[in-house]
């Protein structure tokens with residue numbers, strides 16, 4: 001069902017509030033090109049960006065291109081990314097993805113969502129991160145754990161499924177806002193609208209937030 005005028009107006013107010021609060025926020029993962037961002041995003045699953053940023057300088061010094069990563073010994077990859085957790089699966093995904101890039105795309109990261117999600121280990125969230133941040137292509141809204149939680153609290157969606165949440169956000173916001181909105185929501189989730197204890201009294205969106213599912217009123221915090 002298309003977004004109502006009221007839903008769009010609310011989403012616009014949220015996007016404006018986030019823009020005022022975090023005018024310059026961008027992706028926190030260190031990278032020099034689309035390939036390195038792709039790898040860093042795979043590593044960020046179940047891991048903090050800070051931890052990923054501790055690992056990637058050494059990793060990219062050794063294997064900073066699809067060609068070198070595709071040919072890297074798996075054990076060497078595993079040991080370089082071990083501290084990010086789930087390192088065996090991540091190493092396999094990174095290597096399989098790199099091999100596919102070399103084999104099918106001449107070592108280039110494709111600028112196309114459908115092509116990206118066909119790569120091993122790449123889902124829609126990672127594809128949106130790479131296209132938006134590395135190429136400036138607004139392919140969708142990045143829906144991670146922060147965007148899921150905050151979107152529900154702010155009344156932007158009633159869904160829990162990432163694909164449905166993304167569809168709601170894409171219908172409510174103009175395409176030109178998708179990239180920055182994603183970065184700002186994730187930043188807001190880390191700093192203010194935290195999972196266990198949202199800091200509503202410090203939140204710039206407090207006056208327009210219905211705080212769906214948040215137990216205590218902001219005034220009591």
Ligand code: SF4
Nearest residue numbers: 193198200203206209
């Ligand atoms: S008012 Fe509270 S629940 Fe709403 S966005 Fe801000 S921190 Fe999150």
